[in-house]
Amino acid sequence: MxxxxxxxxxxxxxxxxxxxxxxxxxxxxxxxxxxxxxxxxxxxxxxxxxxxxxxxxxxxxxxxxxxxxxxxxxxxxxxxxxxxxxxxxxxxxxxxxxxxxxxxxxxxxxxxxALVGEAWLGAARGCSDVVLLTLGTGVGGGVMLNGSLFTGHHGAAAEPGLIGLNPDGPPCNSGNRGSLEQYASIAALRRLWDGDPEELNHLANAGDSEAMAVWARYGRTLGVGISSLVYLFTPQRVLLGGGLAAAAVHFLPAVRAEVETRVQAVSREGLEILACQLGNxxxxxxxxxxxxxxxxxxxxxxxxx
Known part of the structure; x- marks a missing residue:
């Protein structure tokens, strides 16, 4: 061995x-x-x-x-x-x-x-304060503060995908309603567009205006959730991973625009919002x-x- x-x-x-x-x-x-x-x-x-x-x-x-x-x-x-x-x-x-x-x-x-991987050999190298979201079947994530994982009381933090966006939104398996997961997961994307996310990505790559509009709408809502996380942690970088991040080029502009609109300048100074370098x-x-x-x-x- x-x-x-x-x-x-x-x-x-x-x-x-x-x-x-x-x-x-x-x-x-x-x-x-x-x-x-x-x-x-x-x-x-x-x-x-x-x-x-x-x-x-x-x-x-x-x-x-x-x-x-x-x-x-x-x-x-x-x-x-x-x-x-x-x-x-x-x-x-x-x-x-x-x-x-x-x-x-x-x-x-x-x-x-995912955050440890990106900090070791990916897009979080050299950073001390990072928030990462994984966009897939659910929306998970991690937070690094001062170079260490933030895991909170009894190790249960952080669950950034479970923060609330809409008190009257769709029910979440966590018991919450209208959580970020309900607006940024694969199931959430399918509520915006009845089809496979990979197909939607291919359509957007080909310049399909409807597909690009769906990704922009997805990005705006994701940006609302990320804005709250930026206020909480004021990270150097927000990284987006998981299967849906393969289409990041189509929704990142909307995410960044939403964060710039919602977050005061002092709280987003030097902030970068990027796709994970290591992908899946x-x-x-x-x-x-x-x-x-x-x-x-x-x-x-x-x-x-």
């Missing part, structure tokens, strides 16, 4: 992305599988075991980091709740996986993983980095640039 290799996993509502890395963050192998439907804990656990064995049949990696859409316990071994996955309440996923995999396992919020790979890279830090004893600041 090679202690210099690590597996990072990004577990989403529709897909699971896995990769094997060395300690420098170089990707050595990768795999993607569909998330079992329904994504109940037992089915996901079995799918993870099979995928990990396929990715690393020779057990070159001795540790595994997994990013999940929700908060973990303080020991990073129990998924406290994943609101968009059925049956995920206090699931001891690390305890389930370790004896099956014969590898050590650590868990983290998927938004935090940020989550699994960050999960791997957290596994290195927690399980292989490498202690380093997130500010690496």
């Amino acid at each position: 090679n202690g210099d290799q690590v597996i990072g996993i990004d577990l989403g509502g529709t897909g699971i992305k896995l990769a094997r890395f060395d300690r420098s963050g170089q990707r050595l192998a990768e795999q993607r599988i569909a998330t079992p439907q329904p994504a109940v804990p037992g089915a996901v656990c079995m799918a993870l075991c099979e995928a990990i064995e396929q990715l690393d049949p020779d057990h070159l990696a001795g540790v595994v980091g997994i990013g999940l859409p929700g908060p973990m316990d303080a020991a990073a071994r129990v998924a406290r709740v994943c609101i968009n996955l059925p049956g995920w309440l206090d699931v001891p996923l690390a305890d389930w996986l370790e004896p099956r995999l014969q590898r050590r396992v650590t868990l983290a919020n998927d938004g935090n993983c 790979g940020a989550g699994r890279l960050g999960a791997a980095r957290l596994a290195i830090d927690r399980l292989l004893g490498k202690d380093a600041s997130l500010q690496t640039g």
Whole structure:
């Protein structure tokens, strides 16, 4: 077993992305599988075991980091709740996986993983204060303040996708109504346009005016939510990741314009709003980095640039 290799996993509502890395963050192998439907804990656990064995049949990696859409316990071994996955309440996923995999396992919020990945090798390098949003099946995210992840009381922060935008808006699985997630997720985009987001992106790339107008409308609403986050954290950068960020070129202008309109100049001084540099790979890279830090004893600041 090679202690210099690590597996990072990004577990989403529709897909699971896995990769094997060395300690420098170089990707050595990768795999993607569909998330079992329904994504109940037992089915996901079995799918993870099979995928990990396929990715690393020779057990070159001795540790595994997994990013999940929700908060973990303080020991990073129990998924406290994943609101968009059925049956995920206090699931001891690390305890389930370790004896099956014969590898050590650590868990983290998927938004935090994406932020750690971007801070290590992506668009947050050299920054001390960053807010990141993942735009996909849900809207997750992470916050870095003074070079460290902000996780709040009992590790449950930050969930920027669950802030409220409209008290009378669509119900959220969190119990909130009109949360940012209800206006910035894939399901929210489909309420604006009845079709696949990738198709909408292709249409906008081809100059279709209707598609471009849909993305602009999406961006304006996303900008309202980001404006509140900027007032709270006054970050150097806001990064947008997840599947919908592939179309960032079409909605970022509207996001930036909305933030400039709503946020006073002193609170957005020097602010950059950008797509994640690592794309959909940020989550699994960050999960791997957290596994290195927690399980292989490498202690380093997130500010690496």
